[in-house]
Amino acid sequence: MLDGMLVLGGGVLLLAVLLFLLATLARMRRELVTLRASEALFRRLTEDVSDVIWRADRNLFITYINPTDEKLRGFRADEVIGHHVFEMFTDEGIATVTKLIQQRQEREAGGTISGAVTFEVQHRCKDGRLLWGEVLSKPERDAHGRITGYHGISRETTERKRLQDQIQQLAFYDPLTGLPNRRLLEDRLGQSLASSRRTGVFGALLFLDLDNFKPLNDLHGHEAGDLLLIEAARRLKAGVRETDTVARFGGDEFVVIIRELDRDPAVSREQVATIAEKLRGRLAEPYRLSVEHGGLAGQEIEHRCSASIGIRVFIGNGVDPDEILKQADLAMYEAKDAGRNTVRFFSPPAETV
Incomplete structure (x- = not known):
């Protein structure tokens, strides 16, 4: 009888285990169905989005x-x-x-x-x-x-x-030449002054004005003048390092910022003088301009146009950026008064540059 009870108890236990396993399998199946439904929903959602x-x-x-x-x-x-x-x-x-x-x-x-x-x-x-x-x-x-x-x-x-790049281009670059405009020039000059102050290395600003530009505009029109400005911008950029800045200041005026010359003012002056002479020579080479509109359409115009260059060598010791521009501009007018197609330095009395 005891053996029968043990067998019966074992059967009940086995039945309970089987019922538990069946319930577990049923729960797992429901969870699997739910998971698959969730995965299908996730797949539909992610497949339909634009991101x-x-x-x-x-x-x-x-x-x-x-x-x-x-x-x-x-x-x-x-x-x-x-x-x-x-x-x-x-x-x-x-x-x-x-x-x-x-x-x-x-x-x-x-x-x-x-x-x-x-x-x-x-x-x-x-x-x-x-x-x-x-x-x-x-x-x-x-x-x-x-x-x-x-x-x-x-x-x-x-x-x-x-669109962002286009807005930035319009805000900070000259639409004709693609050079930095006056707004970006002021920012670059501020950066150059800060770098000079930090490193103790001199920099320089060159103010350039084209000497024989107006007669070209008067004789052949603004298209010819625009072509010359574009070519002048190209020559200036080709004559300096990538770390330097060439900007169109307005009209036929350009500004060049030369960074990181030397710690010695005399050496810096010699270096920038060499750069200025190279740029002057480049700008004095003949211009051959192909006009596409107006009475001269299809013709090539040859024009000679030199530049007067004023230089202000600076060290970033509290000097005002606007003053640097004005002083380089004054030096440029001295170059014009000296006969044009030449270079002149501005030397503040308080500095040995």
Whole structure:
């Protein structure tokens, strides 16, 4: 009888286990159905949006990306998943992201936990095009605060970037020559003065006025004059370093800022004198201008036009930028009074330059 009770008890226990397993399987099935429904909903939502939704592991390898990326850049999901995010960006974009990562690491090493970041970089397309995209990236963390991955949204901003660049071009650059205008010149001069003050190295400002410009306008019209100004701007830019600034001050006047000459004022003066003579010589070479409109359409005009140049060598010790411009302008008029096509320095009494 005892054996029968044990068998019966074992059967009840087995039945209870089976019922528990069946209930567990039923629950898991319901959860699986719910999960699949959620995944289907997530897929529909992400596939229909116009932004790129992505996810990456802690080493920045893509683990998920929605189909919008294929519409924008031309890459299928299977051509992106498993690849590093840097493959999406240009070298400049990679440098931007690398810097952001380093900044995050530095902050978190100091105990500051960082959240989402937004940045704008160029993205590579399958057909070789480049497009601008704004990226919102947020880190994923475990219970200990360690980063386990990233997720985010990327949105194309090519047109917005183009409009921003156009607005900046109109605000800070001369529409005819493409050179910095007076507004940007003032900013560059302020930067040069600050750099000179910090390093103790002299800089210089050259004020140039074209000597024989008005007769060209009067004789052949403004189109010929514009062509000459464009060519003069090109010659000036070709005659200085990329770190220097060539700006159109207005009309037929140009300004050149020469940065980082020398700590010795006499040496700086010699250096800028050499540069000024080179620019003077370039501007004095004959101009051959092909006019496309008016009575001279299709003809080439040859014109000679020299420049008078005034120079103000400076050190950034509290001098006023407007004064530097005025003093270089005065030196330029001295060059004109000396017969034009020449160079003159302005030397403040309080300075040995």
